[in-house]
Amino acid sequence: MITVDYKDKRPIYVQLVDNISTMALSGELKPFEQLPSVRQLAVSMGINPNTIARAYGELERKGVIYSVAGKGSFISNDLSVFAEEKIKKVEEKLRVGISEAKNSGVSKERLIVIVGEEYDRD
Amino acid sequence: MITVDYKDKRPIYVQLVDNISTMALSGELKPFEQLPSVRQLAVSMGINPNTIARAYGELERKGVIYSVAGKGSFISNDLSVFAEEKIKKVEEKLRVGISEAKNSGVSKERLIVIVGEEYDRD
Amino acid sequence: MITVDYKDKRPIYVQLVDNISTMALSGELKPFEQLPSVRQLAVSMGINPNTIARAYGELERKGVIYSVAGKGSFISNDLSVFAEEKIKKVEEKLRVGISEAKNSGVSKERLIVIVGEEYDRD
Amino acid sequence: MITVDYKDKRPIYVQLVDNISTMALSGELKPFEQLPSVRQLAVSMGINPNTIARAYGELERKGVIYSVAGKGSFISNDLSVFAEEKIKKVEEKLRVGISEAKNSGVSKERLIVIVGEEYDRD
DNA sequence: GTGGTCTAGACCACG
DNA sequence: GTGGTCTAGACCACT
Numbered sequence: 130m131i132t133v134d135y136k137d138k139r140p141i142y143v144q145l146v147d148n149i150s151t152m153a154l155s156g157e158l159k160p161f162e163q164l165p166s167v168r169q170l171a172v173s174m175g176i177n178p179n180t181i182a183r184a185y186g187e188l189e190r191k192g193v194i195y196s197v198a199g200k201g202s203f204i205s206n207d208l209s210v211f212a213e214e215k216i217k218k219v220e221e222k223l224r225v226g227i228s229e230a231k232n233s234g235v236s237k238e239r240l241i242v243i244v245g246e247e248y249d250r251d
Numbered sequence: 252m253i254t255v256d257y258k259d260k261r262p263i264y265v266q267l268v269d270n271i272s273t274m275a276l277s278g279e280l281k282p283f284e285q286l287p288s289v290r291q292l293a294v295s296m297g298i299n300p301n302t303i304a305r306a307y308g309e310l311e312r313k314g315v316i317y318s319v320a321g322k323g324s325f326i327s328n329d330l331s332v333f334a335e336e337k338i339k340k341v342e343e344k345l346r347v348g349i350s351e352a353k354n355s356g357v358s359k360e361r362l363i364v365i366v367g368e369e370y371d372r373d
Numbered sequence: 374m375i376t377v378d379y380k381d382k383r384p385i386y387v388q389l390v391d392n393i394s395t396m397a398l399s400g401e402l403k404p405f406e407q408l409p410s411v412r413q414l415a416v417s418m419g420i421n422p423n424t425i426a427r428a429y430g431e432l433e434r435k436g437v438i439y440s441v442a443g444k445g446s447f448i449s450n451d452l453s454v455f456a457e458e459k460i461k462k463v464e465e466k467l468r469v470g471i472s473e474a475k476n477s478g479v480s481k482e483r484l485i486v487i488v489g490e491e492y493d494r495d
Numbered sequence: 496m497i498t499v500d501y502k503d504k505r506p507i508y509v510q511l512v513d514n515i516s517t518m519a520l521s522g523e524l525k526p527f528e529q530l531p532s533v534r535q536l537a538v539s540m541g542i543n544p545n546t547i548a549r550a551y552g553e554l555e556r557k558g559v560i561y562s563v564a565g566k567g568s569f570i571s572n573d574l575s576v577f578a579e580e581k582i583k584k585v586e587e588k589l590r591v592g593i594s595e596a597k598n599s600g601v602s603k604e605r606l607i608v609i610v611g612e613e614y615d616r617d
Numbered sequence: 618g619t620g621g622t623c624t625a626g627a628c629c630a631c632g
Numbered sequence: 633g634t635g636g637t638c639t640a641g642a643c644c645a646c647t
Contacts, residue, residue: 140622151354166634177624182635195380198635199631203379212355219352220365226345227369232277233334233341237370241363243342247349248359257569258561262646299647384631399598421632456599463599464609467592471613474585476517477578481614485607487586491593492603506637532619543639548620564620565646 131165133174141176145184146191153193153204154215160206164194167202255296263298267306272315275326276334286316286324377418385420389428394437397448398456408438408446497531499540507542511550516559519570520581526572530560533568 131152133144152158164170167185171178185202188194192211196202205211230240253274255266274280286292289307293300307324310316314333318324327333352362375396377388396402408414411429415422429446432438436455440446449455474484497518499510518524530536533551537544551568554560558577562568571577596606 154355180623185635196635197379198384199633200379201634216352216355216357219348219355219357223345223348223352223362223365224369226341226348227366228372230338230341230345231370232273233337234276235338235341237366240345240366240370243345244349244359244362244366247346248353248362250350257563257566262564264646302647386631395598398600424632459599460596460601463592463596463601467589467596467606467609468613470585470589470592471610472616474582474589475614477520477581477585479582479585481610484589484610484614487589488593488603488606488610491590492597492606494594546638551620562620565618567619
């Protein structure tokens with residue numbers, strides 16, 4: 130199910146983009162699968178249709194979905210471009226985090242331990 | 252030098268807080284060292300004094316600096332509390348990043364490589 | 374074969390018009406050749422019959438096909454009028470493109486190179 | 496001046512994006528120059544602020560401008576990324592046009608003539 | 618004052 | 633029915 134968390138500080142449309150992207154990457158949403166229509170999702174989530182439309186627009190720009198006026202919105206069949214972008218961003222973010230940790234006095238060994246702990250969880 | 256980047260999406264006052272905190276932790280700003288006055292820094296950076304004042308307020312609240320009425324603002328003697336807080340935050344942020352990377356398909360080995368590369372830079 | 378691409382931002386009926394026009398001009402569809410009926414094409418392509426009918430209507434208006442009540446739709450004998458229209462449009466579109474390229478700093482020599490490359494392909 | 500044409504079929508926000516991009520590339524708008532505020536431009540053009548904001552958002556995503564909440568929107572100092580993207584798009588569009596022209600029976604010589612005519616105009 | 622987000626309600630072309 | 637665009641009006645954090 131697609132959800133949003135009102136306690137989360139990120140804008141609703143960003144949460145939608147992130148959640149749907151993740152579901153598409155993980156295979157929870159399959160290529161060519163139709164997403165709920167803008168209005169449908171809007172009423173079922175109690176959110177304004179404009180906000181949903183904005184999220185769908187972002188997702189289309191990123192290549193996660195494609196929208197056809199008069200038909201609906203669908204998961205893209207080729208997510209490789211998006212997946213690559215995502216990995217780039219995630220690695221860059223990680224590098225920044227590592228750099229910060231280093232400057233805060235966290236040792237390299239400690240970092241490796243954290244990677245191990247976090248990677249092998251659940 | 253204290254700098255801000257207007258293209259950075261973080262508010263100016265947050266950038267100031269982050270930069271001054273980092274400089275204090277790294278020793279670039281030494282304990283008891285006096286910071287420029289709000290008005291001084293405001294004109295020298297072309298920033299609204301309210302923004303500087305807000306940043307100084309945050310820094311004081313976090314224990315990075317202390318202010319003496321009529322004398323000015325100074326770097327705190329003991330930054331250990333702040334340093335601990337910082338490490339906690341930085342590690343938590345890292346864990347989130349690692350988790351994201353894992354979900355995006357980045358291997359544990361790759362993560363270790365990144366840690367090494369980034370930690371041993373410059 | 375007649376195809377449409379749902380990711381294409383042009384309406385389905387426009388894609389049909391363009392594709393069939395192109396096939397008629399290139400000789401892939403020959404004068405007097407009969408097109409599939411609206412219903413036939415609709416089911417074989419999984420498209421709403423209204424959409425096919427709209428495309429056929431456009432094609433008839435442009436003189437690419439003609440319809441005989443009770444018999445079906447056929448490629449026109451004389452496509453010269455349509456061909457001229459098409460050339461006009463294509464040249465105008467090209468002029469706009471050249472103008473844009475010029476304003477973006479693409480050199481005249483580069484344009485000539487592109488024309489050569491593209492014209493001599495396949 | 497920033498203008499829109501209501502007879503133009505492109506959405507208003509796209510026209511704004513195109514016009515401002517072009518003005519930035521041509522140097523009519525200079526790096527660091529402040530754009531009219533969203534509300535200001537909205538009233539002066541008789542357009543809803545949301546539409547202006549959408550255009551500014553697109554421009555920021557493309558790297559043509561950067562927006563600072565509480566300060567305003569400004570032309571980027573480095574437009575090279577955007578310029579490269581633009582050239583890529585314009586060349587691709589041109590290739591499609593050339594291909595279409597070729598298929599419509601326009602000769603290579605004719606294309607070269609058109610390039611010459613159009614490039615040396617005004 | 619600034620930009621960013623969200624809601625509400627409307628109209629359009631397309632299928 | 634669908635998505636896309638636009639208007640109107642509101643609230644927020646930041647400067």
